[in-house]
Amino acid sequence: MLDNLNDSEPFILFELAGTTYALRSYFVQQMEMIEQITPVPNAAPFVEGVVFSRGQVIPAVNLRVRFGLEKIPYNPRTRLIVIHAGSRTVGVIADTAREFISVPVSTIQPPPEAISGLSSKYLEGIVTLGERLVLILNAEELLNSAEIEE
Structure with missing residues (x-):
C-alpha cells in the first residue's frame, strides 16, 4: 500500500556492545571517525x-559509559555521531555506525513498562528488523542531560 510507504521514518543505526540502537535521522548532523578528543577537567x-x-x-x-557498559579502546570502526536537538549539539561515540534505514511507524513498539531507570529515560521505542531488535533512542532526552557540560 502506498499509505504504508508514506508512513515511515528514516533512522541511523549504530551499535554498542553488540546491541543495535537507532536515532531519527533528522537529529543527526553527521557521522565521522574519531580523531582527537580533548579531555575536559571535572567532566x-x-x-x-x-x-x-x-x-x-x-x-x-x-x-558505552553513559549506559553502564564496559569502556573499550577506539578502533577504525568507532564513530562520532553528531546530534542536534533543541539548542544542544553533542557528539555521541558508538562502536560502529553505518546503516541508514526507513522504518514503518506502525512497527515501532513502546518500551516495556518493566524497564525503569536510565534505560527508560532514553528509550523511545523498539522495532524488530528481521532477526534483530533495535532500540530507538530519544535524542532530545539524551541531549537534555544536565550532566553534559559544554
Missing part, C-alpha cells in the same frame, strides 16, 4: 571531552 565520567567538528567545539559523550 562527568561519560563525557570524554570536546571535539572540533566542522567549525564548532562540541562535547563527546561515550555512550
Whole structure:
C-alpha cells in the first residue's frame, strides 16, 4: 500500500556492545571517525571531552559509559555521531555506525513498562528488523542531560 510507504521514518543505526540502537535521522548532523578528543577537567565520567567538528567545539559523550557498559579502546570502526536537538549539539561515540534505514511507524513498539531507570529515560521505542531488535533512542532526552557540560 502506498499509505504504508508514506508512513515511515528514516533512522541511523549504530551499535554498542553488540546491541543495535537507532536515532531519527533528522537529529543527526553527521557521522565521522574519531580523531582527537580533548579531555575536559571535572567532566562527568561519560563525557570524554570536546571535539572540533566542522567549525564548532562540541562535547563527546561515550555512550558505552553513559549506559553502564564496559569502556573499550577506539578502533577504525568507532564513530562520532553528531546530534542536534533543541539548542544542544553533542557528539555521541558508538562502536560502529553505518546503516541508514526507513522504518514503518506502525512497527515501532513502546518500551516495556518493566524497564525503569536510565534505560527508560532514553528509550523511545523498539522495532524488530528481521532477526534483530533495535532500540530507538530519544535524542532530545539524551541531549537534555544536565550532566553534559559544554
